[in-house]
Amino acid sequence: MKIFFCIDEAAPLFKIGGLGDVGGSLPKALYSFGIDISLIIPKHPSIMLDQSFAVVRELTVSYDFKTLPVKIWKGLLPGSNVPTYVVEENTYISQNTDASDNHADKFAVFCLAFSTWVHSLAIADKPTIIHLNDWHTAMIPLIDKHILGEKSMKYVMTIHNLMYQSVTTTPIFEKMQMPKEACQIVAWDTQDNNINLLLEGLLHADSITTVSRRYAQEILTDEYGENINEILTLRKKYIAGIVNGLDVDSFNPSTDEALFAKFSSENAIEGKQRNKTALQAELGLAVDENTIVIGFVGRVDVRQKGIELIVEALKQKILIRDTQQFIFLGTGDSQAEIQLHDAANGQERIRIVTKYDEVLARKIYAASDYLIIPSKFEPCGLIQMIANRYGSIPVARETGGLADTIQHGINGFVFKEYDARVMVDALQSAISIGQDRMKKAQMVEIAMKKNFSWDESARQYQTLYESLQTSE
Ligand code: ADP
Numbered sequence: 001m002k003i004f005f006c007i008d009e010a011a012p013l014f015k016i017g018g019l020g021d022v023g024g025s026l027p028k029a030l031y032s033f034g035i036d037i038s039l040i041i042p043k044h045p046s047i048m049l050d051q052s053f054a055v056v057r058e059l060t061v062s063y064d065f066k067t068l069p070v071k072i073w074k075g076l077l078p079g080s081n082v083p084t085y086v087v088e089e090n091t092y093i094s095q096n097t098d099a100s101d102n103h104a105d106k107f108a109v110f111c112l113a114f115s116t117w118v119h120s121l122a123i124a125d126k127p128t129i130i131h132l133n134d135w136h137t138a139m140i141p142l143i144d145k146h147i148l149g150e151k152s153m154k155y156v157m158t159i160h161n162l163m164y165q166s167v168t169t170t171p172i173f174e175k176m177q178m179p180k181e182a183c184q185i186v187a188w189d190t191q192d193n194n195i196n197l198l199l200e201g202l203l204h205a206d207s208i209t210t211v212s213r214r215y216a217q218e219i220l221t222d223e224y225g226e227n228i229n230e231i232l233t234l235r236k237k238y239i240a241g242i243v244n245g246l247d248v249d250s251f252n253p254s255t256d257e258a259l260f261a262k263f264s265s266e267n268a269i270e271g272k273q274r275n276k277t278a279l280q281a282e283l284g285l286a287v288d289e290n291t292i293v294i295g296f297v298g299r300v301d302v303r304q305k306g307i308e309l310i311v312e313a314l315k316q317k318i319l320i321r322d323t324q325q326f327i328f329l330g331t332g333d334s335q336a337e338i339q340l341h342d343a344a345n346g347q348e349r350i351r352i353v354t355k356y357d358e359v360l361a362r363k364i365y366a367a368s369d370y371l372i373i374p375s376k377f378e379p380c381g382l383i384q385m386i387a388n389r390y391g392s393i394p395v396a397r398e399t400g401g402l403a404d405t406i407q408h409g410i411n412g413f414v415f416k417e418y419d420a421r422v423m424v425d426a427l428q429s430a431i432s433i434g435q436d437r438m439k440k441a442q443m444v445e446i447a448m449k450k451n452f453s454w455d456e457s458a459r460q461y462q463t464l465y466e467s468l469q470t471s472e
Contacts, residue, residue, distance in 0.1 A: 001469050003030065003037040004127035006114060008107075008136040011247070012078050013086075014044050016356075017299050018244070018382045019134065019160050022211075025247035026461070028080045029454030033462060038127075039077055042110045042136075043088040045096050052076045053086065059120065061112045064105075064175040066091070070113040079250075087113050104168035104197065105175070111139040112147075112176055119148045129465050131156045135166040138201025145204065147178050154468045156461075157205035161379050162219050162226045163303060165198035199228060206468055208232075208239045209461075211380035212401030216241030224377055224400075242461060243404055244380040245454030246389065251362075253390045253448075258362040265448040268391045269441060275366040282363075283351045285325050292324045292431055295368030295392065297361045297383050300332030300340070300354065306374030306397065307336050312420035314343035314350065319424055324431070325349045327364055331356050365390035369440075370430060374423045378402045384412060388447035393434065395427045409433075411447040 009015050010023030027039045043049075053075030060067050071088040088094045092109040100106050114137075118126060130153055132140055138157065144150035172195065173180065202208055210216045218224035220233050232239065249255075253271070254264040260278035263271020273289040280287045298305050310328070313319035320326045326349065328340065337354040344350040353360065365371070371387040373396035380401030384394040388411055396402040398414035406412035413433075415426035434440040 001036065001129070001465060002125075002127045003035060003129050003131055003465060004040055004118065005030075005037055005131045005133075006040045006137045006140065007133040008042065010039055010041050010077060010084070011250070013041065013084075014047050018380065021247060021382050022160065022244055023133070024077065025245065025250070025454060026458060027077065027082045028247070029245065029458035030461060031080070031082045033458065035462060035465075038083040038085060040085045040087065040114060042106075043073065043086045043094045045094060045100075047086065049073055049075060049086060050078060056085075057117060057120070059113075059116060061089075061109065061116050062177065063092075063109050063112060068092070068109065068113075070117070072117050087117070089113055102170060104166060104170040104172050104195075107136045107166070107197070108139060108170075108172040108176060111137060111143055115140055115143040115148055115150070118153075119144070119150055127153055128469055129154045129156060131158065131461075131465075132201055132205065133158050134160050135164055135198035135201065138197050138199075139172075140201070141204035142200050143176065143178070147176065154207075154471075155201075155205045156207045156209060156464065156468065157201045159198070159202075159208065159210040159219070159379070161304075162198075162210075162224070162228070163377075165196050165226065165228070167194050167196045169194055196228070199231065202228075202232070202235065206238070206471075207464060208235060209242050209464070210239065211241070212243045212404045213241035214403045215377075215379045215400040218377070218400060240460075240464065242457050242464075243401060244382060245457045246382060246385045246452040248389070248453045251386050251389050253366055256362055256366070258359040259366050260363065263366070263391075265391070265445050268444050268448060272366060272369075272391055272444075275363060276368075279327070279363050279367040280325070283327065283353075285327075285349065285351060292370070292434075293368045294320060294324060294326045294370045294372055294427065295364040295387075296326075296328045296330065296372050297364055298330050298373070300330045300336050302333050302336050304376055304378070305330075306376055306418070306423070307333075307340070309374045309418070309420040309423050310372070311336070311339045311343045313424050314340070314347070316420070317347065318421075319427070320349060321428065326351070327368065328352045329357065329360055329364055330354065362390075365392055368392045369434065370395055370427065372423070372427060373397065373402060374418075375399060375402065376418055381405070385452040388412070388450055389452065391444040391448050393430065393440075393443055393447060395423075395430045397423075405452075411443065411450055
């Protein structure tokens with residue numbers, strides 16, 4: 001059994017959010033079981049490859065009447081022995097150009113290049129199963145089956161976030177010279193000439209997974225189904241929920257070089273206090289180890305992450321009490337970033353940092369007592385797990401993977417209603433429960449000792465691959 005794991009992001013080579021964490025850690029876990037797995041990602045402009053990488057194939061693909069040279073680099077995912085292929089193409093993928101601004105074109109070319117390369121491999125080198133992730137890779141089965149005539153491989157398609165379907169009016173199938181009838185565009189797509197890229201993958205995959213059990217149920221509902229729940233319901237028997245794991249080697253407070261002071265569950269109270277006071281000093285907050293620090297880390301995505309609840313609570317000055325501090329780290333929607341800064345303006349116990357900063361994120365997990373996660377929906381969510389690893393208690397909306405991984409009152413707290421006041425009440429009630437030092441210490445210990453490794457979930461993927469391999 002040979003697996004090709006194809007994804008847009010893989011830490012540490014390239015990461016924007018949780019997708020990058022998964023791309024960098026699930027293949028590692030599967031590789032450690034002895035599975036023949038290779039990782040494949042696009043060579044984004046910012047990716048710098050180390051000495052382990054060399055070009056192993058050069059080929060061309062034809063797109064929009066252009067002949068595009070493609071290079072396939074092979075090396076090891078840094079920090080691991082996972083064979084990694086990186087696809088370079090300089091008009092749409094690997095350089096910042098006008099053409100690469102159109103994401104439909106960019107990933108059409110990526111999928112075309114990937115499939116053309118796989119098609120050219122000797123039979124013994126071809127994968128048995130291609131594991132696709134999100135819309136970026138969703139065109140691969142279609143290209144394989146309908147342009148290249150490949151019939152031998154099976155496809156697992158993982159939905160990391162159903163909100164991102166990439167609906168496009170760009171005539172990508174014409175540019176690829178794919179016969180029109182090959183494309184299973186659903187009725188509304190045909191009518192308005194839009195192509196839903198994710199849907200194409202979902203329709204052609206042999207198995208569909210999503211990143212928590214709760215989310216696997218939620219996506220079949222009108223509330224979370226992002227307008228394709230009826231189609232997903234038709235494919236329900238092919239859908240499984242497998243919760244994401246964490247790269248527990250990378251996110252380990254006892255070895256994390258980003259921290260001011262490393263610590264483990266043995267010396268968590270003292271270790272967290274040292275990180276807290278150092279971070280307070282770094283951010284110009286009043287330095288006091290007894291101050292309750294509340295953190296937020298995440299993409300500033302107004303449709304998903306509950307940013308409006310935070311803005312609302314900041315505006316009303318109800319998020320934190322007099323003795324508490326709040327540190328926000330996130331970047332994304334620029335309007336929302338401005339709203340956050342405006343809402344926090346003049347509140348000296350609040351820091352809003354709007355940039356991507358991996359080191360600061362880790363410092364926040366280590367320094368904070370509580371992490372607020374008010375997501376409207378959350379397919380899995382990794383920050384609650386990272387928070388727990390670093391002894392921080394998540395206070396989160398009970399949805400998706402947050403509901404699956406947080407046990408209320410044990411390793412975190414959850415609230416149901418998507419409402420600023422409800423969020424603040426949940427946070428403040430968690431803090432008052434934590435005033436009992438014994439109780440707080442017990443929760444921190446349970447949180448830090450919780451097993452968030454990939455072991456269990458990677459086994460479930462292995463079982464899925466094996467069942468696909470033997471199915472007709
Ligand atoms: P999503 O996949 O929706 O972005 P997750 O909770 O699954 O959310 O994963 C978020 C990941 O991205 C975590 O590793 C988190 O630490 C990281 N992250 C998000 N925003 C930032 C930021 N501004 N700076 C550094 N790391 C960030």
